[in-house]
Amino acid sequence: MIRVITKRYRIDEVKPGMELAGSLITDNDKFALGEGTVLTDNLIQRLKGWGVGVVDIRHVVDSADKEPPPLSETQVAVSCGYNDTVGTLKRSFETIRFFKQVPLKEMRELADSALEPFINTSGILNHLQVVQRQDDYTFYHSIDVAVLCGVVGRWLGYRGDELKDLVLAGLLHDIGKTQIPLEILRKPGKLTPAEMEIMRLHTTRGYNLVKELGLPASVMYAILQHHEREDGSGYPIQVPGAKIHPFAKVVAVVDIYDAITSDKVYSKKATPFAAVEALMRDMYDKLDPNICTVFLNNVRDYFIGNVVLLSDGREAEVVYLGKFISARPVVRDENGEFIDLENKKDLSIIKVLRT
Known part of the structure; x- marks a missing residue:
């Protein structure tokens, strides 16, 4: 079955030919680019000039194909x-x-x-x-x-x-x-x-x-x-x-x-999310809280868009980490259902399938 997924990329990972999954609004609330825009080198440079850090990219995939994608x-x-x-x-x-x-x-x-x-x-x-x-x-x-x-x-x-x-x-x-x-x-x-x-x-x-x-x-x-x-x-x-x-x-x-x-x-x-949980647990007594905070706030961009395996066997995409990075983020499963793992304690991430 063909389906459309959205994956978030850091701006320096974006390549010409990628298609925006949604309209892009700059920090000063001005319309920048519309949904479906196919990015070019010039547009990517313009986004960098506007200070855009991450963008959502549209991908068409065949969900019947469970083979892991080839390495880039x-x-x-x-x-x-x-x-x-x-x-x-x-x-x-x-x-x-x-x-x-x-x-x-x-x-x-x-x-x-x-x-x-x-x-x-x-x-x-x-x-x-x-x-x-x-x-x-x-x-x-x-x-x-x-x-x-x-x-x-x-x-x-x-x-x-x-x-x-x-x-x-x-x-x-x-x-x-x-x-x-x-x-x-x-x-x-x-x-x-x-x-x-x-x-x-x-x-x-x-x-x-x-x-x-x-x-x-x-x-x-x-x-x-x-x-x-x-x-x-x-x-x-x-x-x-x-x-x-x-x-x-x-x-x-x-x-x-x-x-x-x-x-x-x-x-x-274990997963990076388990590692985050360990750092959060120790950051106020055993580890330097400033270093932990800087680390956790910066790794959030690496986690968004990861495809993970949940403990019930479902695959899901990490879509939201909250204002403060969480070891239990919001994910979206293959049927488009959003799951807040912070409120769904019977579920957990057991493996990162694709980054």
Whole structure:
């Protein structure tokens, strides 16, 4: 059956030939473009000039076709470059594990050059959700956290060398896991209390690996403190928020988000909406509330238009997140029914199908 769906796009994701799903009104309440307008390069540039951030685009689809859509050219490029970068990091981490020597030049090149295209890719949070991962969570996670540090760092106003240092901090935050026994690092089940104590040593062991390399203090503190928490409940030293470096606070937020939304040897990934719920739960006592607020307010544009699987088996499109981002948004199912998940507690999002 042929049907029409509407998907919201960030303006820098809009391509010539796309068709507006509704009339467009500018912030000063002036009519801009009518429903059904086919966008051209000139019109897209005009929208940018008017300060339009997102637009609704009309798509005609065959609902009988349940095959997942092919990856876009951007997603293919991100996936290929991403896996190459993971391979480089894996070789470097193996050098560190066996020789306890950090190839700092290679790490700097990854942070300054190889990761920059991902950080600059429109919709990178969505693209990371569809990248195929093989194994070795630590390597993928380190790349993800570095990229997210670059994205979130810009949202927070970091620029230049300071932003590059923040990306490097994300890349190296788990470098101490190279000094954790593989039988613990790759254990498919829950760690015992004794094994967890050994795992927690990765923060201090990582710091010890880099402390004589002349790295900025901000990077070293991020490695040491990214599991510290505002209320003093973290590790390794249990310092309160006032004594935690700002870089460590940024890494803490994106570390949690990526850990929840990634497959691990002992658990399957959860949805970004579950990650949002976790951040909202901890943002006033364990995590920096300002960083969490900036993160949550900016990721809303990535979630609008996502096609998700509901717990009752229905597919639905995320259409509204509210003034404050919610882990339980308003969705529209295949029959056009709007469902406010905040008021429908017996339903939940269990998987993101398409971004």
